[in-house]
Amino acid sequence: MTTITPEGRRIRSNIVLGVASILVIMLALVIVAAFGSDEAVDGPPGSSFVTTSLGTAGLYETLEELGVDVVRSRQPIDGDTLNDVDTLLALEVGSMFYDPFERAAIRNAVESGLTLVTSGPPNTELIEVVAGEVPEWIPSTPEQGRSTIGSATVVAPRFGVFESSGGLPLVVSGDRHLAVVYTVGAGRVVMFSDTASIANQGLGLLDNAEFVIGQIGLGTVAFDEFRHGFTTEGSTGLLEAAPESWSTTIRLLGVALVVALIAYGRRFGPPEPQGRSFVPSRRQLVDSVAASLRRTGSPVLATEPIRTLAKHEIRRRAMLGPDASDAELRQAATQLLTPDEVDAIFSPTPDTVMTADRALARLRSVGGTTR
Numbered sequence: 001m002t003t004i005t006p007e008g009r010r011i012r013s014n015i016v017l018g019v020a021s022i023l024v025i026m027l028a029l030v031i032v033a034a035f036g037s038d039e040a041v042d043g044p045p046g047s048s049f050v051t052t053s054l055g056t057a058g059l060y061e062t063l064e065e066l067g068v069d070v071v072r073s074r075q076p077i078d079g080d081t082l083n084d085v086d087t088l089l090a091l092e093v094g095s096m097f098y099d100p101f102e103r104a105a106i107r108n109a110v111e112s113g114l115t116l117v118t119s120g121p122p123n124t125e126l127i128e129v130v131a132g133e134v135p136e137w138i139p140s141t142p143e144q145g146r147s148t149i150g151s152a153t154v155v156a157p158r159f160g161v162f163e164s165s166g167g168l169p170l171v172v173s174g175d176r177h178l179a180v181v182y183t184v185g186a187g188r189v190v191m192f193s194d195t196a197s198i199a200n201q202g203l204g205l206l207d208n209a210e211f212v213i214g215q216i217g218l219g220t221v222a223f224d225e226f227r228h229g230f231t232t233e234g235s236t237g238l239l240e241a242a243p244e245s246w247s248t249t250i251r252l253l254g255v256a257l258v259v260a261l262i263a264y265g266r267r268f269g270p271p272e273p274q275g276r277s278f279v280p281s282r283r284q285l286v287d288s289v290a291a292s293l294r295r296t297g298s299p300v301l302a303t304e305p306i307r308t309l310a311k312h313e314i315r316r317r318a319m320l321g322p323d324a325s326d327a328e329l330r331q332a333a334t335q336l337l338t339p340d341e342v343d344a345i346f347s348p349t350p351d352t353v354m355t356a357d358r359a360l361a362r363l364r365s366v367g368g369t370t371r
Contacts, residue, residue, distance in 0.1 A: 020259065023252060023256065023259075043055060043228070044092065044228040044229065045092040045120070045195055045199070046091030046092030046093070046119060046120065046195050046199070046228065047091075047092075047225060047230070048060035048072060048089075048225065049072075049225065049228075049230065050200075051200060052200065053199065053200055054195055054196065054199045054200070055199060055200050056089075056091060056195070056198065056199050056200065056223070057200060058199070058200040058203045058204070059198060059199070059200075059203055059212070060223065062203070063213070063216070063218075063221055066213070066218060067218075068218050068219070068220075068221055069220040069221070070220075070221050070222075070223070071085075071220070071221070071222045071223070072222075072223050072230070073222045073223065073224050073226060074225050074226055074231050075226055076099070076102060076226060077098070077102040077105055077106060077224065077226070078101065078102070078105050079108070079109070081105070082105060082106070082109040082114060085109070085114065085219075085220050085221075085222045086113075086114065086115065086217055086219025086220050086221065087114070087115040087116075087117060087216050087217050087219060087220070087221045087222070088106065088109070088114060088115070088117070088222050088224060089117045089216070089221065089223045089224065090116065090117070090123070090126070090224045090227065091117070091118065091119045091120070091223070091224075092119060092120045092195050092228075093118065093224065093227045094120050094121035094122055094123050094124075094137075095121075095123075096123060096227040098123065098125065098126045098227075099316065100319060101321075101322075103125065103126055103129040103130070104129070106126065106130055107129050107130045109187070110130055110184045110185065110187035110188070110189060111185030111187060112185065112187065113185075113186040113187045114187045115187055115188045115215075115216070115217060116130060116188070116189045116190070117191075117192075117216060118189070118190070118191050118192070119191070119193075119194065119195040119197075119198060120160065120192075120194055121160065122135065122137055122191060127189070127191070130184060130189055131167075131184055131189045132182075132184070133165060133166050133167070133182070135162040135163060135165035135167060135180060135191065136162065136163040136165070137160055137161075137193060138160065138161050138162070138163060139159070140159065140160055140161050140176075159193075159194040160193045160194045161176035161177065161178060161193050162176065162177040162178070162180055162191070162193050163176070163177075164177065165177070165180060166182070167180035167181055167182045167189075167191070168180060168182070168183075170190075170215070171197075176193075177193065178192070178193050178194075178197065179191065179192050179193065179215075181215075190215045190216075298350075299350040299353050300349065302353075303348070303353050303357070306356050306357055306360050307344075307345050307346075307348060307356055310345045310356065310359055310360040310363055311326075311329055311345065313360065313363035313364060314329050314332055314333050314336060314345075314363065315329060315332075317332075317336060317363065318332035318335075318336075320332060326346060329346075330342060330346045333345065333346070336363065337362060337363070340352075340355055341355055341356070341358065341359035341362070342359075343355075344356040345359055
């Protein structure tokens, strides 16, 4: 016998009608999107995933059509990332962070023959390490600078320009440089003063594509997409792995399932939560540690990933190399954590599980305090 009241039935009918209306509207939007005009993909400037004016999807596709081996790097840069890569495109990364290990890896790769291509305001820390000099970048009123290079005519929208520097100017407009190149060992650093000239809005103008691709080369080309927020961290769920049309259908089916549960359930549910509800990140941690504990049967072994992550964070915060010993890491940890937290990471016992978890949370906090 159902426990729902007549008023509840009316509410249930209204909910079903409302959600059904939403489903119809969503289905109509899917149909319109499927048969309508192509929709631009928006995102951060310089990203090869983006099809709007300052994206570089056009450059990515052009390189592919020329038979170039093009990859989208979606992880932090190290020596392995740059193996067999001839050109690294770090576009619109002026305000992005490269840690010292990444900067050193890029510098070593450029000295060995890599071409680093940047655009927009320069990343001061990266360019200073790699090229040894950072040209002064000056924002300018948008206007077009045109230059003839051999038999090619290049148009570069002037949203920003470089002051004269020690680099070799490739495109010059008056006393300002729109593209410069630095020779570093066996490699080069090519810097465009703005992304517009190589992005979707400017790549098809006059001989821009020929000039830009000439600077990039036709070897293996990698776009640094990690800096634009495209990472490989975390697991890929069903919705991310499925084609876009399938993921939309799955979402619609999920909503329909919720409607069915509400419509045919015996009641709406208890008036108050029956147990403690963790925030999503905490719940995921509890579930993962519980699963690991069931497999290992040991609290110390089950929480080894937490301590490993904590050591990684200590290494990054203390700027230690990958070969740093536990003793060195422990010494560095004493400046970042309390003594109990240091012991929980480096001398774990079954009673220090939560202390290690707290230490990891402190190390990962944006404004993490130090002792």
